[in-house]
Amino acid sequence: MNTNTMTQGPMRALLALLVPAALAAQDVKLPTNDAAVKRAMETVRAQQAWTLEQQISICEIPAPPFKEQVRAEEFKKRLVSFGFADARIDSEGNVIAELGSATAGPTVMIAGHLDTVFPEGTDVKTTRTGNRIDGPGIGDDCRGLAVVLTLAKVMKEQKYTPKGRILFVGNVGEEGPGNLRGVRHLLTKEYAGKVNYFISVDGSGEASIVSRAVGSHRYTISFEGPGGHSYGAFGMANPMHAMGRAIARIADLPVPTNPRVTYNVGIVRGGTSVNTITPMAQMDIDMRSESAEALRDIDMRIRAAVDSGTAEELARWPKSRATITVKYDTIGIRPTGAQADNAPIVQTAMAAARAVGWTPRTSASSTDSNLPISLGIPAITIDGGGRGTGAHGTEEWYEETPDSYKGPQFALLIITALTGGSR
Numbered sequence: 001m002n003t004n005t006m007t008q009g010p011m012r013a014l015l016a017l018l019v020p021a022a023l024a025a026q027d028v029k030l031p032t033n034d035a036a037v038k039r040a041m042e043t044v045r046a047q048q049a050w051t052l053e054q055q056i057s058i059c060e061i062p063a064p065p066f067k068e069q070v071r072a073e074e075f076k077k078r079l080v081s082f083g084f085a086d087a088r089i090d091s092e093g094n095v096i097a098e099l100g101s102a103t104a105g106p107t108v109m110i111a112g113h114l115d116t117v118f119p120e121g122t123d124v125k126t127t128r129t130g131n132r133i134d135g136p137g138i139g140d141d142c143r144g145l146a147v148v149l150t151l152a153k154v155m156k157e158q159k160y161t162p163k164g165r166i167l168f169v170g171n172v173g174e175e176g177p178g179n180l181r182g183v184r185h186l187l188t189k190e191y192a193g194k195v196n197y198f199i200s201v202d203g204s205g206e207a208s209i210v211s212r213a214v215g216s217h218r219y220t221i222s223f224e225g226p227g228g229h230s231y232g233a234f235g236m237a238n239p240m241h242a243m244g245r246a247i248a249r250i251a252d253l254p255v256p257t258n259p260r261v262t263y264n265v266g267i268v269r270g271g272t273s274v275n276t277i278t279p280m281a282q283m284d285i286d287m288r289s290e291s292a293e294a295l296r297d298i299d300m301r302i303r304a305a306v307d308s309g310t311a312e313e314l315a316r317w318p319k320s321r322a323t324i325t326v327k328y329d330t331i332g333i334r335p336t337g338a339q340a341d342n343a344p345i346v347q348t349a350m351a352a353a354r355a356v357g358w359t360p361r362t363s364a365s366s367t368d369s370n371l372p373i374s375l376g377i378p379a380i381t382i383d384g385g386g387r388g389t390g391a392h393g394t395e396e397w398y399e400e401t402p403d404s405y406k407g408p409q410f411a412l413l414i415i416t417a418l419t420g421g422s423r
Helices: 010-018 035-046 048-059 069-081 143-156 179-190 239-251 292-314 344-355 370-374 406-418
Strands: 095-100 107-113 128-129 133-134 167-172 197-201 206-215 215-224 261-270 280-289 325-334 361-365 381-382 387-389 397-399
Touching: 010 128, 035 048, 035 143, 035 261, 035 406, 048 069, 048 133, 048 143, 048 261, 069 143, 069 167, 069 361, 107 143, 107 179, 107 406, 143 197, 143 406, 167 179, 179 370, 197 406, 206 344, 206 370, 215 239, 215 292, 239 261, 239 280, 239 292, 239 406, 261 397, 280 292, 292 325, 344 381, 344 406
Parallel strands: 107 167, 107 197, 197 381, 206 361
Antiparallel strands: 095 167, 128 133, 133 397, 206 381, 215 280, 215 325, 261 280, 387 397
């Protein structure tokens, strides 16, 4: 059950109408005997090398946070070349192509995110050694984008017509500073109330089904004062020292393991010179949990630690007339939420994983699915096949395995099952 209160009352009734009755049962029927699905599955397998080529080439187009446009244009160009003449880029920067009709059945949105965590100027050239490809973002989320492109190409070439509608998407704003702006726009504006199921393909791996949303609160916390000369103004309360005291108090905060709660001061900045009492110091902090209540609790305790650290610095210099003010700027708020393992979309994904020979497992993470889950839209994030590690680092790598094609096959079975097979 979704823990977000928006799913109560009228929203729950709406969801009952959105979820097809055929999927309400636990005995999931995959369209494995559908001739069109069979052809598509075989074509996906035959095009494993092509899928990898898409992954590599799209990854060598920089896509820093809020600067995904060049990659988006190329993603759209490829969709058009497959026959999606109406592929478009919306006002937020998401790329969208549609297959089928919403009047005949459910709408499934399958997406990979265009953005990376890497700042402008990062060298995104890949290197290949055998089956291993090294490069920033090669798995997260160039693999997801390659899977979406593969499904779009194969379904168009095979003239696959779903009973419902499939939306192939390359979305912006999944990584930290983006604050899920891409899917937020898609699901609350562009397709508000029109998406029955959401699937994000994010990274490499096999059979992981993210069905629970790890929420997060992220802030830039600023400590501000008048500043002064390190010698001449010594004895003045120091914003940098106040921040240090606050960090020390935060680091000592105990947190539960069930529900799991984490926090991290990831960036600190400030100062103008070694002999200046800085007028401002800042820190960026991230806190996470699957539990909305636990997340609110750690948020309040961190704020109390900041207040205590600041008060301690002011008390250290009682003769100073300088004050320190604290300001919070929100970097991003990701909602929490959960779906039971017996939810139709989760059961469908588990059946699809078994059908391709994988052993499915459900998990919790912070992904684009956080947003639809919080809105009461059934949503999962899945692996794209192959293996790799080092996400968010410049030494990230991806390795093609003999059955990497099972990633797009896995996704194909899920979306064809959710839309009811072909017409």
